[in-house]
Amino acid sequence: xxxxxxxxxxxxxxxxxxxxxxxxxxxxxxxxxxxxxxxxxxxxxxxxxxxxxxxxxxxxxxxxxxxxxxxxxxxxxxxxxxxxxxxxxxxxxxxxxxxxxxxxxxxxxxxxxxxxxxxxxxxxxxxxxxxxxxxxxxxxxxxxxxxxxxxxxxxxxxxxxxxxxxxxxxxxxxxxxxxxxxxxxxxxxxxxxxxxxxxxxxxxxxxxxxxxxxxxxxxxxxxxxxxxxxxxxxxxxxxxxxxxxxxxxxxxxxxxxxxxxxxxxxxxxxxxxxxxxxxxxxxxxxxxxxxxxxxxxxxxxxxxxxxxxxxxxxxxxxxxxxxxx
Amino acid sequence: xxxxxxxxxxxxxxxxxxxxxxxxxxxxxxxxxxxxxxxxxxxxxxxxxxxxxxxxxxxxxxxxxxxxxxxxxxxxxxxxxxxxxxxxxxxxxxxxxxxxxxxxxxxxxxxxxxxxxxxxxxxxxxx
Numbered sequence: 001x002x003x004x005x006x007x008x009x010x011x012x013x014x015x016x017x018x019x020x021x022x023x024x025x026x027x028x029x030x031x032x033x034x035x036x037x038x039x040x041x042x043x044x045x046x047x048x049x050x051x052x053x054x055x056x057x058x059x060x061x062x063x064x065x066x067x068x069x070x071x072x073x074x075x076x077x078x079x080x081x082x083x084x085x086x087x088x089x090x091x092x093x094x095x096x097x098x099x100x101x102x103x104x105x106x107x108x109x110x111x112x113x114x115x116x117x118x119x120x121x122x123x124x125x126x127x128x129x130x131x132x133x134x135x136x137x138x139x140x141x142x143x144x145x146x147x148x149x150x151x152x153x154x155x156x157x158x159x160x161x162x163x164x165x166x167x168x169x170x171x172x173x174x175x176x177x178x179x180x181x182x183x184x185x186x187x188x189x190x191x192x193x194x195x196x197x198x199x200x201x202x203x204x205x206x207x208x209x210x211x212x213x214x215x216x217x218x219x220x221x222x223x224x225x226x227x228x229x230x231x232x233x234x235x236x237x238x239x240x241x242x243x244x245x246x247x248x249x250x251x252x253x254x255x256x257x258x259x260x261x262x263x264x265x266x267x268x269x270x271x272x273x274x275x276x277x278x279x280x281x282x283x284x285x286x287x288x289x290x291x292x293x294x295x296x297x298x299x300x301x302x303x304x305x306x307x308x309x310x311x312x313x314x315x316x317x318x319x320x321x322x323x324x325x
Numbered sequence: 326x327x328x329x330x331x332x333x334x335x336x337x338x339x340x341x342x343x344x345x346x347x348x349x350x351x352x353x354x355x356x357x358x359x360x361x362x363x364x365x366x367x368x369x370x371x372x373x374x375x376x377x378x379x380x381x382x383x384x385x386x387x388x389x390x391x392x393x394x395x396x397x398x399x400x401x402x403x404x405x406x407x408x409x410x411x412x413x414x415x416x417x418x419x420x421x422x423x424x425x426x427x428x429x430x431x432x433x434x435x436x437x438x439x440x441x442x443x444x445x446x447x448x449x450x451x452x
Contacts (some may be wrong), residue, residue: 019415021410021414022409022413023409023410034417035417035420038421040423042421043428045426046425046433049433049436050433050435050436052436053437054440055440055442057444067355077366077367078366079363082362085359086356086359089352089355090352091404093348093349093352096402097348099343100348102432145452147451149452181381204362213421217451240420243437309400309403309404311406313396313404314401316395316399317396320362320391324366324388
């Protein structure tokens with residue numbers, strides 16, 4: 001068993017020389033941690049599944065939410081996430097190549113492979129940040145009803161394509177009373193102002209007969225239900241506010257739980273990638289300083305590698321359950 | 326020290342000469358699976374979306390099985406579980422698998438029940 005390194009020097013069985021699992025203490029503890037961490041992520045994903053099955057008829061369709069690619073305009077569902085997946089698998093490969101070079105005691109190769117791994121990790125975290133930014137900023141805008149349902153807008157003449165609020169809202173100049181500490185609850189901040197007011201959207205909707213409302217309900221063809229003009233006008237009366245973008249309380253894409261789980265699961269994963277990058281950098285410095293060369297083995301690279309592959313492994317599942325299924 | 330690695334995948338169907346070669350081979354395989362998933366996700370063939378197996382669309386089963394295949398090769402070849410002793414490997418793999426199946430089963434059945442309460446019970450949600 002040359003491919004797995006053990007650090008023990010004790011040879012007598014009664015002195016602890018017996019190693020039934022053939023793994024060193026450090027490696028075993030890394031595996032224990034990874035198993036427990038896997039259960040944490042499973043808890044998150046199972047909770048996601050719970051909420052999704054609970055609202056199976058109204059859950060947002062991921063293909064319609066994540067459609068952007070940086071520097072390109074247009075509708076490209078999944079492409080960018082697939083790219084991120086590939087980046088992470090690629091950095092996993094350079095990591096395992098670093099471990100392999102470590103077994104052969106090639107210091108320079110380990111250094112360069114670890115460097116490539118760190119770069120891959122940084123690209124992934126950067127992409128994740130961009131995804132978050134795009135998601136928070138929002139796309140077309142929507143209305144929220146009293147019951148917390150989301151009403152989106154489509155163009156009846158153009159194949160029921162989504163239309164942004166700004167495309168049909170009329171401009172109605174109005175005065176707005178600014179919230180001040182001295183005349184309101186002092187610890188409340190001024191509420192965020194949306195680019196169009198509810199009144200402007202409602203009037204614009206009435207003035208544009210080709211705009212229809214799309215509800216959250218998924219029909220038998222797996223698409224969101226579009227109301228006819230009369231039902232749309234009736235539904236419009238339920239709207240209480242304009243929603244642009246998403247946060248933990250409001251979500252223009254649909255069910256607010258979708259946004260909550262998006263932030264928690266990809267955020268928790270992104271934090272793992274970030275800490276993986278930091279740990280990789282620390283180990284990378286040790287490699288350059290020759291710590292493991294003097295120690296006689298590169299088991300530390302192998303251990304941090306396990307963590308890095310685990311992050312990749314989790315992403316494979318997040319990718320499936322958040323973006324594909 | 327490549328001799329310590331088990332260099333065959335697909336139950337011995339494909340054998341590699343060195344560990345480095347095996348790594349690139351596994352990468353090619355994982356990339357292929359990801360590409361298949363993305364293509365299926367974009368075109369969504371009707372034969373897969375209209376067929377239901379055990380209450381779930383066939384395409385979703387395809388995605389989940391492909392994911393498990395990917396997870397297997399990441400754990401076995403990148404995390405070199407293939408080279409570990411079987412006792413360690415089983416302790417690591419079967420513990421989470423058992424607990425996750427158990428948890429998902431409970432939560433999804435419960436969620437389906439709540440879905441029916443919302444649908445058939447006197448609870449208003451669409452207003």
